[in-house]
Amino acid sequence: LTQIASLLKSSDLFPLPQSLKLSYGTAGFRGDATLLASTVYRVGILSSLRSLKLKPSTIGLMITASHNKVSDNGVKVSDPSGGMLSQEWEPFADQIANASSPQKLVSLIKEFVEREEISIGDGEGEVWLARDTRPSGEALLRAAEIGVSSVSGCVAVDLGVKLVLDGANGVGGEKMDELLRGYLSNLDIEIRNTGRDGGVLNESVGADFVQKENVAPLGFGVNDVGVRCVSFDGDADRLVYFYVSSGEKIELLDGDKILSLFALFVKEQLNVLDNGCCRLGVVQTAYANGASTDYLNGLGLDVVFAKTGVKHLHEKAAEFDVGIYFEANGHGTILFSEDYVSLLVDKRKGLSEGSDEYNAVSRLVAVSKLINQAVGDAISGLLLVEVVLRHMGWSVQKWNELYKDLPSRQVKVEVPDRTAAVTTREETEALRPLGIQDAINGEIRKYKRGRAFIRPSGTEDVVRVYAEASTQEDADSLADSVAQLVK
Ligand code: NG1
Ligand code: ZN
Numbered sequence: 001l002t003q004i005a006s007l008l009k010s011s012d013l014f015p016l017p018q019s020l021k022l023s024y025g026t027a028g029f030r031g032d033a034t035l036l037a038s039t040v041y042r043v044g045i046l047s048s049l050r051s052l053k054l055k056p057s058t059i060g061l062m063i064t065a066s067h068n069k070v071s072d073n074g075v076k077v078s079d080p081s082g083g084m085l086s087q088e089w090e091p092f093a094d095q096i097a098n099a100s101s102p103q104k105l106v107s108l109i110k111e112f113v114e115r116e117e118i119s120i121g122d123g124e125g126e127v128w129l130a131r132d133t134r135p136s137g138e139a140l141l142r143a144a145e146i147g148v149s150s151v152s153g154c155v156a157v158d159l160g161v162k163l164v165l166d167g168a169n170g171v172g173g174e175k176m177d178e179l180l181r182g183y184l185s186n187l188d189i190e191i192r193n194t195g196r197d198g199g200v201l202n203e204s205v206g207a208d209f210v211q212k213e214n215v216a217p218l219g220f221g222v223n224d225v226g227v228r229c230v231s232f233d234g235d236a237d238r239l240v241y242f243y244v245s246s247g248e249k250i251e252l253l254d255g256d257k258i259l260s261l262f263a264l265f266v267k268e269q270l271n272v273l274d275n276g277c278c279r280l281g282v283v284q285t286a287y288a289n290g291a292s293t294d295y296l297n298g299l300g301l302d303v304v305f306a307k308t309g310v311k312h313l314h315e316k317a318a319e320f321d322v323g324i325y326f327e328a329n330g331h332g333t334i335l336f337s338e339d340y341v342s343l344l345v346d347k348r349k350g351l352s353e354g355s356d357e358y359n360a361v362s363r364l365v366a367v368s369k370l371i372n373q374a375v376g377d378a379i380s381g382l383l384l385v386e387v388v389l390r391h392m393g394w395s396v397q398k399w400n401e402l403y404k405d406l407p408s409r410q411v412k413v414e415v416p417d418r419t420a421a422v423t424t425r426e427e428t429e430a431l432r433p434l435g436i437q438d439a440i441n442g443e444i445r446k447y448k449r450g451r452a453f454i455r456p457s458g459t460e461d462v463v464r465v466y467a468e469a470s471t472q473e474d475a476d477s478l479a480d481s482v483a484q485l486v487k
Contacts (some may be wrong), residue, residue: 003120003152004106007045010150011102014038014143024085028076029435030065033136037143040075042096044127044147045109047077048154050089051125053118054080060158061148063131063140067398073095073136075144125154126453130397149414162188163386164229166217168206169195172378179379187386192219205235207240207330208379212410216250217241228396230385232378238330239378241385243396251400256284256292258385258400259326262334265388266322266367267299267341272360278340281320284430287328287410290468295403305426309458310323310375322364333376336368363391403464407472409479412462413486417453421463421486428453436485443481447474452482 007154017035029039045060051059060078068074077085077093080164092112099105113120125149131137141158148156167173173194180189194203202208205217210231216224217231224244241253263282270276281302282294296303302320306312310331317323321340326332344361351358370387372380387397415421422432430437430453444450452467463486467479 004110006150006152007106007109008102011038011041011105011144012457013146014041016098016100017339020098022094022097024090024097027066028062028085029093029097030068030072030074031377033065033073033134033140036073036075036136036140041104041142041143042099043077043093044073044144044156044442045151046089046093046096047115047127047144048084048148048151049109049116049127049372050077050079051127051154052123052151053116054122055123055125058126060128060130061144063129063134063137063144065134066132067401070394071136071393073134073140074147075140080119080158080219084225090253090459099480121152123153126157127150127154128157130158133389162190162227163382164190164192164220164224164227165382166191166205166210166220166229166231167191167192167195168209168217168232168234168236169199169201169203170206170232170234170236172232172234175236176232176379176382186374193217195407196442202234207230207231207238210242210250211240211252211254211329212248212251215248216244220244222247227398230382232382233330236378237376239381239385240330241396241399241402251397252405253396253400254289254291254330255326255330256405256406257400257402258330258381259284259324259332260292260326261385261388261399262326263296263299263301264402265303265391266324266334266364269360269364272356273347274323276364277321277343277364281317281323283316283323284324285313285327286426286455287466289328289408290449290451291403291406307425308455314375315453330378330381331376333373333381334367334371336364340366341368406470407475408466408468409475410467411465411479411483412457412460413465413483414461415463415486418456418461418463421454423453423455427455439485440482441487443485447478450478451476452478454482454486 014037014297016038020035047061048060057080062076065072065074079085099108128143129141130139145156148154173191177191193199210217226243229242242250245251245368270278281303281304282296283306285308293303306316311326317325317335321337323335338449344365348361380383423430444452447469449470454463454465456463465479465483467475469475469478
């Protein structure tokens with residue numbers, strides 16, 4: 001009886017919007033986020049019942065509308081196996097989601113509980129809640145929580161939208177930990193590979209490993225599928241994001257993708273200001289994935305190429321009012337000229353607080369303060385990525401869809417004298433050994449979307465080979481044949 005009273009009371013908080021008709025589809029319930037509170041609350045109840053039915057077991061309740069637009073949201077349930085809710089329960093999900101009144105809802109639940117012989121009261125149920133970054137997520141998560149705990153003996157555990165950091169067993173994890181404890185306690189970041197538990201600096205961990213090998217670092221794996229993850233390098237001046245897509249596979253969001261996200265965000269603010277008298281430029285190196293360059297050109301941006309190495313990119317970026325630079329490996333930052341920041345600050349004085357223009361100017365000024373303009377560093381880069389994702393309401397998966405990387409391969413060739421390789425300024429063509437560029441061009445021509453170049457490393461005694469093509473097989477084979485030419 002107390003159970004019925006509690007359900008009646010909580011369901012009063014979530015009236016069913018008129019004309020809402022839902023069905024539990026391929027990925028649960030989806031719809032306009034403003035209409036979904038009652039649905040999510042009811043799915044919370046269902047999840048508790050499912051947990052009690054299968055006890056002892058934990059049920060997952062996920063709030064997301066995946067690739068759909070940000071104003072949509074959705075809710076789906078996972079069984080203890082990690083798979084979707086058993087289809088046998090879908091009709092019940094439909095019935096309760098569409099129950100027109102609290103009384104109707106309670107009688108459907110009562111009937112179902114009796115039929116399924118679920119014993120309420122004498123057991124413990126647990127439901128794990130998670131959501132993506134959609135702005136509506138937080139309120140819907142609260143609705144789910146109320147639904148779960150309105151079934152007696154059931155508790156909801158909020159997993160939040162967590163970010164997991166791979167500290168490369170270097171200095172970045174330590175510093176991030178200090179920051180989280182001291183200043184950023186409202187950020188939910190889990191840190192792994194801090195170096196405290198005996199891991200070795202940069203060994204099978206960190207940004208360089210993840211980017212070059214295209215695999216998850218040590219300490220990350222199947223339990224992290226879909227979770228937003230970020231790797232620093234050992235001295236925390238590089239960052240790359242990734243998520244485990246399935247098994248051992250990862251989707252890498254490298255420096256090019258971070259650059260693209262930042263460029264899109266800055267451009268969006270400048271559009272509000274009718275470009276705001278800004279000369280915006282982006283700087284890449286020959287190692288930038290060709291798909292990223294196409295994407296940036298598609299945004300109508302001025303893309304400039306510089307020699308490998310932060311000092312070269314920095315110099316070029318400083319020629320713009322706002323210059324964004326990144327190496328594919330995750331080194332980079334955004335530079336704002338002092339004059340341009342003063343212009344923004346002056347402009348803001350004439351704008352009415354809260355207007356679109358005022359907000360756009362404020363965002364740009366805030367970015368200029370948040371990002372490390374000296375040389376860039378992984379922590380300020382991480383903070384800006386997180387802020388922009390939240391602003392866009394994007395998950396890491398959604399961000400990854402900006403463009404699809406062309407398959408690429410990097411190899412290094414040990415040679416007796418790397419200075420024998422000499423390139424043009426932008427490092428895209430080899431001038432020496434004589435004739436080698438013609439031979440490389442001959443190889444490139446064999447592949448669709450083929451691109452390749454060689455250059456002597458500035459940090460190791462090797463000649464680096466980079467190749468890109470429309471398939472991974474082709475990229476590998478192009479890299480191999482160019483490497484043969486170097487040997
Ligand atoms: P070299 O060894 O010159 O390729 C490497 C990186 C640079 C830069 C420097 C400094 C690649 C291909 N090269 O330079 O981008 O990060 O180290 O750390 O990643
Ligand atoms: Zn570094």
